[in-house]
Amino acid sequence: MRRxxxxxxxxxxxxxxxxxxxxxxxxxxxxxxxGVVEGLGRLRPAPGxxxxxxxxxxxxxxxxxxxxxxxxxxxxxxxxxxxxxARMPLRALRYAARELEAWQRRHPRSRRLPAVLxxxxxQGRRPWRGERRLSDLLDLPPDLRRGxxxxxxxxxxxxxxxxxxxxxxxxxxxxxxxxxxxxxxLKLAAEPRADxxxxxxxxxxxxxxxxxxxxGHDALGEVVRYALSVRRxxxxxxxxxxxxxxxxxxxxxxxxxxxAQKLIDEGRAEGLAEGRTEGRAEGxxxxxxxxxxxxxxxxxxELSPATRRRLQAADPSRLEAWAERVLTAERLxxxxxxxxxxxxxxxxxxxxx
Numbered sequence: 001m002r003r004x005x006x007x008x009x010x011x012x013x014x015x016x017x018x019x020x021x022x023x024x025x026x027x028x029x030x031x032x033x034x035g036v037v038e039g040l041g042r043l044r045p046a047p048g049x050x051x052x053x054x055x056x057x058x059x060x061x062x063x064x065x066x067x068x069x070x071x072x073x074x075x076x077x078x079x080x081x082x083x084x085x086a087r088m089p090l091r092a093l094r095y096a097a098r099e100l101e102a103w104q105r106r107h108p109r110s111r112r113l114p115a116v117l118x119x120x121x122x123q124g125r126r127p128w129r130g131e132r133r134l135s136d137l138l139d140l141p142p143d144l145r146r147g148x149x150x151x152x153x154x155x156x157x158x159x160x161x162x163x164x165x166x167x168x169x170x171x172x173x174x175x176x177x178x179x180x181x182x183x184x185x186l187k188l189a190a191e192p193r194a195d196x197x198x199x200x201x202x203x204x205x206x207x208x209x210x211x212x213x214x215x216g217h218d219a220l221g222e223v224v225r226y227a228l229s230v231r232r233x234x235x236x237x238x239x240x241x242x243x244x245x246x247x248x249x250x251x252x253x254x255x256x257x258x259x260a261q262k263l264i265d266e267g268r269a270e271g272l273a274e275g276r277t278e279g280r281a282e283g284x285x286x287x288x289x290x291x292x293x294x295x296x297x298x299x300x301x302e303l304s305p306a307t308r309r310r311l312q313a314a315d316p317s318r319l320e321a322w323a324e325r326v327l328t329a330e331r332l333x334x335x336x337x338x339x340x341x342x343x344x345x346x347x348x349x350x351x352x353x
Contacts, residue, residue, distance in 0.1 A: 017078065020045065021175065064078075077116065081122050165187070293308070
């Protein structure tokens with residue numbers, strides 16, 4: 001059975017916001033006061049989670065734990081939603097209950113429970129119109145609602161709605177530059193007519209700041225890979241040109257080279273999963289071939305039947321060598337031609353002395 005590939009939206013979300021410093025930016029974006037966020041102490045990714053069983057639209061929620069400053073502990077649950085979900089406060093309450101039950105099993109002698117804070121990042125095209133308070137779901141007359149309110153379960157769900165948050169507001173959000181850049185990319189990707197490559201120029205200061213960080217070129221490569229995944233037909237050369245305007249030619253080559261290699265590795269892994277019944281080498285080649293074909297189409301347009309046959313006949317090492325030339329080749333022929341074979345030397349008779 002074919003293993004389902006991660007959704008590119010969820011993949012970028014998890015790659016960026018599994019980092020605690022970036023997760024803090026979501027808390028601020030959802031409207032929590034800076035002093036409260038500061039008081040949460042150090043966030044640590046939680047190993048494993050009881051959240052998410054049987055859910056749709058969610059690949060994997062992010063869970064963090066924290067020892068609060070002074071006393072107590074907290075579990076932070078962050079869920080990425082691309083569509084508005086009915087009765088979301090009730091679902092969040094279920095998540096919280098599962099976390100508390102799991103915590104109680106691990107600490108059976110404790111008389112106190114950790115605080116559980118659910119948070120939703122909404123990436124939908126339209127603004128979130130659903131309920132955010134659990135009390136809004138209760139079927140009660142107004143007078144009874146007021147009278148019983150203190151005695152009923154309550155939850156006011158923090159929510160960062162990208163549909164109602166402007167790019168300018170995201171660029172002012174406190175926190176790491178990669179968090180702002182990823183949020184801007186997620187927002188633009190939800191708008192079909194938006195130019196997703198604007199994320200690099202409108203967020204030029206953040207792009208440069210990310211590039212200066214250790215591992216920054218790989219982080220930018222994640223955003224580039226996301227853009228290529230969600231905008232089919234996006235021209236690879238156009239992506240590189242926009243990056244070059246912000247970072248310069250050398251940084252562009254590093255980022256785009258890293259992106260191409262990740263796409264190749266991703267395709268190879270997918271091919272391995274599909275090709276286990278046919279053998280590891282066949283699966284490896286199929287994954288690399290699929291990604292290389294996509295890169296060639298993006299750079300040079302539709303491929304001829306002869307080129308497809310050439311790709312089909314190549315082994316994994318040759319496919320990888322061709323993939324390394326995609327970003328620097330000026331013509332399709334240059335991908336398949338080595339420097340030594342481009343102009344064969346003409347052999348003639350040695351002139352007699």
